Amino acid sequence: VREETGIQELRFLPIFKEQGRYFYVREGERIFKIVVFYLAQAQTKKVTLSVEHIGFEWLSFEKAIERVTYKNAKDILAKANHFLTTHQTLF
Numbered sequence: 001v002r003e004e005t006g007i008q009e010l011r012f013l014p015i016f017k018e019q020g021r022y023f024y025v026r027e028g029e030r031i032f033k034i035v036v037f038y039l040a041q042a043q044t045k046k047v048t049l050s051v052e053h054i055g056f057e058w059l060s061f062e063k064a065i066e067r068v069t070y071k072n073a074k075d076i077l078a079k080a081n082h083f084l085t086t087h088q089t090l091f
Contacts, residue, residue, distance in 0.1 A: 001040070005056070006048030010040040016083045018076045037076050039083065 002008050020035040047056050059067065061081045068074050 004050050004053065006046070007042050007044060009043035011043070013039040013041065013083075013087075015087070016080065018079055020072050020076055022070075022072065037080070039080055 001010060016039045018037045020037065021033070022035075023030055023032050025031070045058060049056060061077070065074060065077055065081075068077055
C-alpha cells in the first residue's frame with residue numbers, strides 16, 4: 001500500500017479476505033493473475049501516488065459500485081460493504 005499510495009499507517013480488519021482471478025494479455029502472452037483483497041482503515045486521507053498511477057478518489061460504496069466495471073470487482077466490493085455493515089464493532 002505504501003508503494004502505491006504513500007499511506008503507511010493502516011489497521012487491517014480481521015477476517016475479510018477475498019480473491020479476484022482473471023486473465024490478461026501481455027506482449028501476446030495470456031497471463032493468469034490472482035489478486036487478494038483485504039480491508040484496512042487508513043489513518044490519513046492524504047495520498048501520494050506512485051508514478052504508475054494517474055489519479056485516485058475516495059468514494060462512498062454507492063459511488064464506487066457505479067464506477068467499477070468488472071463483475072468480479074463489483075462482487076468483491078459488495079462483499080466488502082456487506083462485511084463492513086455487519087461487523088461494525090470491529091472498527
